Amino acid sequence: MATQELVGRVASAVANPGLHQAVARSVDRHSYAALAALTPEVREIYKARARAARLRSVRHMAELAAQFIAQAESHGIIVHTADDAAEAVRIVAEIAKSHGVRRIVKSKSMATEEVELNAHLGAEGMSVLETDLGEYIVQLAGQKPSHIVAPCLHMTRDEIAALFSREAGRQIATDTPSLTAFARERLREEFRLADLGISGGNFLVASEGALVMVTNEGNGRMCTTLPKVHVALVGIEKLVRDFADLADAVRILPVASTGQLITSYVSIIRRPAQSGEEGPQEVHIVLMDSGRSEILGSRYEEVLACIRCGACLDICPVYRQTGGHAYGSVYSGPIGAVLTPLLRAEPSAQALPFLSSLCGACTDVCPVGIHLHEHLVALRARAVARGVAFPAESGAFRGLRRAWTPARRYRLTRRLMRGALRLGGGARQLRAWTAGRSLPRVAARPVADRLRAEGLIDEER
Numbered sequence: 001m002a003t004q005e006l007v008g009r010v011a012s013a014v015a016n017p018g019l020h021q022a023v024a025r026s027v028d029r030h031s032y033a034a035l036a037a038l039t040p041e042v043r044e045i046y047k048a049r050a051r052a053a054r055l056r057s058v059r060h061m062a063e064l065a066a067q068f069i070a071q072a073e074s075h076g077i078i079v080h081t082a083d084d085a086a087e088a089v090r091i092v093a094e095i096a097k098s099h100g101v102r103r104i105v106k107s108k109s110m111a112t113e114e115v116e117l118n119a120h121l122g123a124e125g126m127s128v129l130e131t132d133l134g135e136y137i138v139q140l141a142g143q144k145p146s147h148i149v150a151p152c153l154h155m156t157r158d159e160i161a162a163l164f165s166r167e168a169g170r171q172i173a174t175d176t177p178s179l180t181a182f183a184r185e186r187l188r189e190e191f192r193l194a195d196l197g198i199s200g201g202n203f204l205v206a207s208e209g210a211l212v213m214v215t216n217e218g219n220g221r222m223c224t225t226l227p228k229v230h231v232a233l234v235g236i237e238k239l240v241r242d243f244a245d246l247a248d249a250v251r252i253l254p255v256a257s258t259g260q261l262i263t264s265y266v267s268i269i270r271r272p273a274q275s276g277e278e279g280p281q282e283v284h285i286v287l288m289d290s291g292r293s294e295i296l297g298s299r300y301e302e303v304l305a306c307i308r309c310g311a312c313l314d315i316c317p318v319y320r321q322t323g324g325h326a327y328g329s330v331y332s333g334p335i336g337a338v339l340t341p342l343l344r345a346e347p348s349a350q351a352l353p354f355l356s357s358l359c360g361a362c363t364d365v366c367p368v369g370i371h372l373h374e375h376l377v378a379l380r381a382r383a384v385a386r387g388v389a390f391p392a393e394s395g396a397f398r399g400l401r402r403a404w405t406p407a408r409r410y411r412l413t414r415r416l417m418r419g420a421l422r423l424g425g426g427a428r429q430l431r432a433w434t435a436g437r438s439l440p441r442v443a444a445r446p447v448a449d450r451l452r453a454e455g456l457i458d459e460e461r
């Protein structure tokens with residue numbers, strides 16, 4: 001049932017050519033810019049350093065968390081720990097209620113999306129306004145972000161202008177200055193009126209007790225400086241050891257994400273405002289576990305090194321056809337298909353690793369070298385073992401196993417297929433497949449025959 005829902009979401013995304021065009025246009029722009037930003041040699045150096053820095057932090061997460069808490073509290077930041085999503089939401093809601101908060105401005109944060117913070121605070125009677133431009137657009141549209149870096153990349157400029165025009169009650173033009181001018185006009189007053197600012201965090205520096213935000217829009221700074229209280233909700237995997245490790249991670253993040261050598265803002269928050277200074281009088285950081293610790297020590301541990309750059313989404317041939325909403329998870333694309341089943345137990349999450357062609361492009365582009373395609377294969381095996389599989393596919397493989405046992409039947413099929421391919425491919429499906437791509441030429445001698453001749457596989461295969 002859960003897998004049918006996933007198939008239904010994918011089918012409706014694939015049947016939407018407007019969505020496909022909007023997604024493809026954006027992800028191509030990101031991917032080409034990321035590729036052009038550095039030479040391959042420099043990229044490999046950056047990647048090796050970032051991977052080492054992130055893995056070091058992941059492996060010492062518990063010690064770094066203790067160090068971070070001690071350091072942050074020594075500067076006057078109030079640190080809370082949340083074992084799960086419910087506790088994280090409860091902590092944020094209690095902070096807000098204790099200050100009589102009614103209006104909240106929020107900067108982009110996937111952790112807050114993960115726990116559905118806005119809905120919970122809304123149910124407590126508080127209004128939460130997203131202030132990142134992309135998040136503001138998807139909030140107005142009543143949708144969820146479809147990409148971890150570019151939340152509204154699935155929407156066209158015309159759709160956004162229509163949405164803003166409806167909100168404004170007048171015609172807003174489709175050019176970027178007009179669209180951003182409208183958003184700016186709407187948001188500026190809200191920053192001034194808000195009682196609470198909520199943010200996420202890209203990194204937490206343990207040695208300094210510092211929260212680090214890497215952004216391209218000024219809204220992050222407005223949310224964390226104008227309201228009198230600031231709350232940051234951050235997953236514990238965002239811890240890094242010190243500023244040296246932070247530098248290695250921060251340097252590669254914008255390059256992998258959008259091809260920028262540096263982002264517009266790197267904000268480091270170490271304490272609340274002191275008397276006479278402008279800024280929030282209280283800063284709270286909620287360190288959220290919510291399943292992260294269970295990944296530690298497992299074969300999937302390196303997944304926690306992810307810096308949420310979005311490069312694996314941009315390069316993924318499945319994501320570019322479907323966009324992010326088809327995944328039914330706040331984390332989409334290859335990292336979403338790996339991380340979501342590790343964080344959420346329900347069958348619809350366990351089926352996500354099947355949303356991959358296993359081409360390995362995600363692993364190639366990952367700036368911290370996470371072996372995404374290997375984790376996808378392992379998680380598929382786990383899903384099958386747990387009984388979460390696509391019935392038609394499982395039936396097809398059972399049928400093939402029966403049809404090709406003993407192995408000589410498989411060899412006969414292979415010979416027939418080679419003949420058909422040499423003749424140009426007889427099957428209608430194959431012709432349709434090759435209409436948009438070229439098929440490699442059939443080798444003069446099958447690789448299995450060559451391996452057998454070398455004694456590398458046995459006679460029966």
Ligand code: SF4
Binds near residue numbers: 362
């Ligand atoms: S898995 Fe790698 S490529 Fe994908 S978002 Fe994380 S860091 Fe970026």
